[in-house]
């Protein structure tokens with residue numbers, strides 16, 4: 001299975017922003033992030049003949065390439081690419097214990113949260129991530145506590161669906 | 171659908187992240203025991219809720235802001251590289267063009283059955299410092315490399331080709347594609363491999379066409395045709 005050249009160019013238009021954002025986060029530097037994204041698309045271009053849509057989305061494929069590029073950059077620097085700093089809480093966190101894989105997954109979760117819309121994101125962030133009590137958030141926003149509860153429900157649903165769209169399999 | 175089901179439903183989010191007080195939780199737990207639909211929903215929400223803890227709270231506010239954008243310059247660089255199959259190599263001061271291929275790709279084809287089309291940079295003629303170019307073929311079999319030089323001669327263009335990693339004895343036909351669009355034979359050679367020296371012999375060929383008139387080079391090594399993405 002192969003990816004036509006035009007599709008790789010199209011993929012740049014569609015995904016370069018997000019790949020760049022992730023590279024910025026991992027490498028902590030715009031110039032190096034651009035270098036990584038450039039290398040990523042160059043590799044994608046060269047290996048487009050081996051792209052197999054059965055094995056994952058275009059986005060997943062590009063992230064896998066970027067992951068290797070960033071790992072190589074980190075190695076050549078003698079530095080480890082940084083992920084989001086996280087504390088261990090193995091029982092809560094699914095998937096993987098590799099720092100880089102975790103950073104990728106965290107990025108995917110962030111992207112899912114970006115996609116669910118401000119109203120729901122705000123509630124999910126305040127209650128699920130920051131752990132603020134519903135009553136406090138309700139008072140701060142001037143809405144009933146019951147509304148907070150239902151937005152947590154619809155927000156988590158939307159986030160779950162966005163994760164699926166992004167190719168996450170639980 | 172029971173009224174209980176409908177009422178419980180919107181509590182499943184808070185249940186999934188452990189935010190219900192004990193009485194509410196007991197009521198939801200009881201419903202989940204009898205309602206498989208809600209059980210499934212609750213479990214998927216629990217997994218989604220667990221993922222949120224991966225996000226650094228310090229960056230959560232930035233989720234409403236647009237992502238940093240790469241510079242338009244990056245887009246131009248990347249698009250330019252995608253037009254050329256590989257990035258430009260070093261300049262050659264003497265007006266020759268050098269090109270090479272080396273692309274191990276999984277899912278290799280039979281090494282004896284390859285045809286390659288090499289496209290050279292745009293017609294800036296003899297003595298003007300042609301840039302060498304590299305080329306990539308997604309369909310080049312693993313382990314196969316091709317290198318070569320095009321060199322202006324008084325009578326046309328000299329072509330030196332070295333292939334590696336093919337089946338020894340493979341017949342290779344070389345053509346040049348001219349700027350007029352015609353395909354002109356430039357000679358044939360057989361791939362040989364020196365087992366003592368561990369390298370292949372270069373083939374020295376020529377064409378009457380001027381380097382400036384040659385758009386691309388075609389090598390057929392076997393019956394099948396593979397082309398670069400142009």
Ligand SMILES: [Zn+2]
Pocket residue numbers: 175176178201205206207208209
């Ligand atoms: Zn139910």
